[in-house]
Amino acid sequence: MTPHLSITDQPIDVAAALAAVQTETAGAVNSFIGTVRNQSGGRPVRRLHYESYDSMALTQLGHVVAQAYEKWPMLQEVAVVHRKGTLALGDVAVVVAVATPHRAESFAACQYIIDTLKQVVTIWKREEYEDGTEWVAAHP
Amino acid sequence: MTPHLSITDQPIDVAAALAAVQTETAGAVNSFIGTVRNQSGGRPVRRLHYESYDSMALTQLGHVVAQAYEKWPMLQEVAVVHRKGTLALGDVAVVVAVATPHRAESFAACQYIIDTLKQVVTIWKREEYEDGTEWVAAHP
Amino acid sequence: MSLKIALFGITREIVGTSVIELPAPAPATVGALLDELRKQYPALGELRSCAVAVNNEYASNDQALHTVDAIALIPPVAGG
Amino acid sequence: MSLKIALFGITREIVGTSVIELPAPAPATVGALLDELRKQYPALGELRSCAVAVNNEYASNDQALHTVDAIALIPPVAGG
Numbered sequence: 001m002t003p004h005l006s007i008t009d010q011p012i013d014v015a016a017a018l019a020a021v022q023t024e025t026a027g028a029v030n031s032f033i034g035t036v037r038n039q040s041g042g043r044p045v046r047r048l049h050y051e052s053y054d055s056m057a058l059t060q061l062g063h064v065v066a067q068a069y070e071k072w073p074m075l076q077e078v079a080v081v082h083r084k085g086t087l088a089l090g091d092v093a094v095v096v097a098v099a100t101p102h103r104a105e106s107f108a109a110c111q112y113i114i115d116t117l118k119q120v121v122t123i124w125k126r127e128e129y130e131d132g133t134e135w136v137a138a139h140p
Numbered sequence: 141m142t143p144h145l146s147i148t149d150q151p152i153d154v155a156a157a158l159a160a161v162q163t164e165t166a167g168a169v170n171s172f173i174g175t176v177r178n179q180s181g182g183r184p185v186r187r188l189h190y191e192s193y194d195s196m197a198l199t200q201l202g203h204v205v206a207q208a209y210e211k212w213p214m215l216q217e218v219a220v221v222h223r224k225g226t227l228a229l230g231d232v233a234v235v236v237a238v239a240t241p242h243r244a245e246s247f248a249a250c251q252y253i254i255d256t257l258k259q260v261v262t263i264w265k266r267e268e269y270e271d272g273t274e275w276v277a278a279h280p
Numbered sequence: 281m282s283l284k285i286a287l288f289g290i291t292r293e294i295v296g297t298s299v300i301e302l303p304a305p306a307p308a309t310v311g312a313l314l315d316e317l318r319k320q321y322p323a324l325g326e327l328r329s330c331a332v333a334v335n336n337e338y339a340s341n342d343q344a345l346h347t348v349d350a351i352a353l354i355p356p357v358a359g360g
Numbered sequence: 361m362s363l364k365i366a367l368f369g370i371t372r373e374i375v376g377t378s379v380i381e382l383p384a385p386a387p388a389t390v391g392a393l394l395d396e397l398r399k400q401y402p403a404l405g406e407l408r409s410c411a412v413a414v415n416n417e418y419a420s421n422d423q424a425l426h427t428v429d430a431i432a433l434i435p436p437v438a439g440g
């Protein structure tokens with residue numbers, strides 16, 4: 001039940017993340033995969049760059065997952081892998097996978113983890129457009 | 141945007157189902173994977189057998205997915221693969237994968253599809269225990 | 281007029297075959313067919329539910345049945 | 361007493377380096393550090409938010425800072 005949490009500059013192996021959470025005791029696996037979209041707020045995106053404060057990101061991710069285990073005591077396995085560095089369109093930026101004995105909790109726990117990750121985990125995204133770049137969410 | 145719907149007696153290729161829904165226009169992919177648990181209602185399960193009325197199952201699955209497209213117009217890609225035949229513990233029984241531009245809708249649409257699939261799609265499950273078998277949900 | 285009815289899962293086990301052929305009940309409706317089948321196979325009445333499908337769609341009790349229809353008994357489903 | 365502050369993303373670009381070393385403000389608190397940094401780098405004040413992390417945890421304004429602490433500026437995150 002130790003969660004598999006990592007931040008990597010290599011392409012994410014989605015199948016490995018899913019396999020990491022599958023067990024014979026948990027019949028429900030929900031996963032969220034975030035990929036690089038070709039536009040953001042109507043503006044064409046060429047590629048992305050993620051920067052991470054790894055030690056804090058992993059600490060905060062650990063807190064998020066611990067909160068999920070508290071909220072859903074039936075939660076069994078969790079894997080979260082976040083990519084950093086330069087990503088092309090369509091590349092996988094993040095995978096969250098959770099396994100629970102029952103279905104509804106797998107959706108709820110996975111959604112809680114990705115939603116909370118986006119609020120507290122110290123990773124920053126710079127979008128590159130045809131005519132410039134922008135740190136996402138930096139300004140009001 | 142034609143959904144990928146299938147019922148197969150071969151092991152499900154989860155990675156292929158996920159790849160089928162990933163596009164550069166939809167940044168959010170949610171998937172649900174149902175695997176064979178080693179117990180059911182506290183009773184140890186040795187293996188499962190799924191029987192399918194394929195033509196009706198695919199018809200009903202098409203209705204379910206069409207309803208999801210109506211409820212979430214931003215829904216882009218959908219893949220549903222259901223296994224039939226004899227499955228061992230841990231085997232993947234079903235995969236639902238959906239892709240949307242935004243996150244919340246990917247969770248909602250995926251959950252709708254698996255929840256509704258379980259209500260209307262003509263697939264039956266027989267659990268095998270140490271001391272007998274039972275068609276799941278058949279009796280009150 | 282006769283009807284062929286496809287059977288799956290527990291209904292197949294109750295009836296003992298995967299297809300039965302019956303003279304159409306009068307009236308030839310889904311409801312009358314279910315009544316007839318429950319009379320011949322009382323164990324069908326013990327199921328949590330038993331629907332009838334016509335041409336891959338769930339049918340209501342008053343739906344008319346024809347020889348050419350693909351008819352099936354649908355015991356409680358349990359996919360996923 | 362001096363403090364080292366790690367910088368990421370847009371704060372790294374605003375300050376122009378990934379680590380700065382400053383004399384500790386008086387009092388040596390998170391709030392005083394933020395005030396000092398915003399004075400030296402007014403563009404930090406234009407961010408939607410700018411938190412301070414101490415030893416990998418988000419810190420409140422009244423938290424005391426020490427030379428040995430791992431301190432970082434945390435502009436609005438955007439993972440996922």
